[in-house]
Amino acid sequence: MKAGVIGVGTMGYGYAKILKKLRGIExxxxxDNNDKTLESVSKDxxxxxxxxxxxxxxxxxxxxxxxxxxxxxxxxxxxxALERDINIHLEKPVADTLESCYEILGVSKKSKSKLxxxxxxxxxxxxxxxxxxxxxxxxxxxxxxYSRRNGTIDQGLRWQGRTDLSTYLICHDADIFMWITxxxxxxxxxxxxxxxxxxxxxxxxxxxxxxxxxxxxxxFECSWALPQNCNFSIDNRMELIGTKEAAFIxxxxxxxHFYTEKGIVWNDMIFGGEIQNNFIIGALKNxxxxxxxxxxxxxxxxxxxxxxxxxxxxxxATKLSIEKGEIVYLKDIE
Numbered sequence: 001m002k003a004g005v006i007g008v009g010t011m012g013y014g015y016a017k018i019l020k021k022l023r024g025i026e027x028x029x030x031x032d033n034n035d036k037t038l039e040s041v042s043k044d045x046x047x048x049x050x051x052x053x054x055x056x057x058x059x060x061x062x063x064x065x066x067x068x069x070x071x072x073x074x075x076x077x078x079x080x081a082l083e084r085d086i087n088i089h090l091e092k093p094v095a096d097t098l099e100s101c102y103e104i105l106g107v108s109k110k111s112k113s114k115l116x117x118x119x120x121x122x123x124x125x126x127x128x129x130x131x132x133x134x135x136x137x138x139x140x141x142x143x144x145x146y147s148r149r150n151g152t153i154d155q156g157l158r159w160q161g162r163t164d165l166s167t168y169l170i171c172h173d174a175d176i177f178m179w180i181t182x183x184x185x186x187x188x189x190x191x192x193x194x195x196x197x198x199x200x201x202x203x204x205x206x207x208x209x210x211x212x213x214x215x216x217x218x219x220f221e222c223s224w225a226l227p228q229n230c231n232f233s234i235d236n237r238m239e240l241i242g243t244k245e246a247a248f249i250x251x252x253x254x255x256x257h258f259y260t261e262k263g264i265v266w267n268d269m270i271f272g273g274e275i276q277n278n279f280i281i282g283a284l285k286n287x288x289x290x291x292x293x294x295x296x297x298x299x300x301x302x303x304x305x306x307x308x309x310x311x312x313x314x315x316x317a318t319k320l321s322i323e324k325g326e327i328v329y330l331k332d333i334e
Contacts, residue, residue: 001292004062006031006053006077007069008041011091014272015066018285020045025292028060031077032069053077057084064114064295066288067091071163075100082111089291091118093171093315094308098333101312105305116291116301117308119175123286124270130240130247131180139242142181145218147173150235153196153204156224161200166190166318169222170208174314175307177218180240184213185314187329190321197224208318220318232266 001024005016008030019027029048032038042049050056057080064087067077075095081088082104094101094117108115121127133139149169159168174185188210192203205223212218226235236251251270258265267273272282287302294301317328 001063001295002026002028002060004029004031004056004060004065006056006065006067007073007091008032008037009068012066012068013041014284015068015288016041016045018280018288019066020047021280022288022292028062029056031056053080057081057086062086064088064291068118071096071167075104078104078115079107082107082113082115085112087114087291087295089116089118089288090308092175092308093117093167093312094305095312096167098309098312098316101305101309105309108305114291114295114301115305116294117303117305118287119172119179119303119308119311120271120283120287121172121176122179122302123283123290126249126251127176127180127238130249133245133247134180134182134240138245139240139247140244141242142183142212142214142216143241143243144216145177145181145212145241146221146237146239147176147218148221148235148237149173150221150223150226152226152228152230153224154228156197156200156202156204159200159202161197161202164202164319165206165222165224166315166322170206170220170318171311171315173220173222175303175311176238177212178310179303179307181212181216183216184310185210185330186213187211187327188314188317188321189327190318192322193225195225203322206318206322208321210314229263231260231263234268234271 003019003025005012019025027047030041031050031053033051038049066089068091078090188208190206190208193205195204197204204225208220210218232252238249240247254266254269272284274280290302313330313333317330317333321328
């Protein structure tokens with residue numbers, strides 16, 4: 001199958017690297033609006049590079065694409081591909097506005113192509129095992145949920161206000177709660193702290209209290225506030241407490257520590273890694289392979305557009321709650 005990537009930043013480069021090495025897949029083209037980036041990645045991957053997506057579609061005729069460009073361009077390229085019946089793995093969130101999300105949903109229903117939303121936590125075995133237990137009713141009734149996703153200051157500085165913690169991170173936590181439990185989130189209340197990122201008109205840290213459709217409660221905690229000398233790549237934790245069982249995830253300690261002149265370093269061994277510079281492992285590869293399997297064997301995609309929109313609603317409601325200083329109900333987000 002012929003594949004391409006639209007948006008070759010950090011995530012897009014990672015996708016291209018995986019597609020270049022997967023058996024049975026031919027990486028036929030890369031699309032980006034930055035000519036310097038295109039020149040560089042074209043040499044790295046030895047494929048054609050385009051700054052025009054339509055030209056790429058016409059010349060390369062890909063079977064599927066990965067869209068990993070900035071959120072505001074998701075709708076543009078997703079609609080172009082759907083109208084051509086090209087299968088799409090679309091990085092989260094679905095789009096930058098709810099209106100664009102619903103436009104993508106509408107066109108996807110008329111298209112013959114598969115469309116998967118890239119909520120990568122669904123591909124990790126830790127979360128999947130908890131979902132299986134929850135599906136088997138082993139937890140009993142849910143009492144509370146907690147999720148933490150904290151990053152360093154430089155991650156926030158890198159975005160320079162082009163996105164925010166609700167759009168970029170809270171959507172992950174909302175999606176994983178709803179996916180694992182099968183519940184919907186009814187209402188949210190969010191608070192923020194603004195310090196280091198004030199000049200980018202965005203927050204350093206947010207905490208969100210929510211109530212679910214079964215009256216259980218939870219907290220989402222996200223930040224770009226950890227000091228830059230925190231030498232771990234991720235600080236992701238989760239807990240789910242029920243009347244019968246409880247489960248805890250801690251992805252900060254990934255089973256390997258390096259003691260260096262800069263202190264203790266935890267390298268990312270969960271979301272992506274390499275063996276002998278040839279065999280790629282990790283959740284990003286899992287995500288791509290699961291999507292390819294859904295195309296080949298006509299299976300359901302890991303995350304549908306409808307599910308992706310539900311997570312976007314939580315992110316939008318969180319931003320509204322922070323702006324207004326009041327509880328926001330999801331039923332009012334339309």
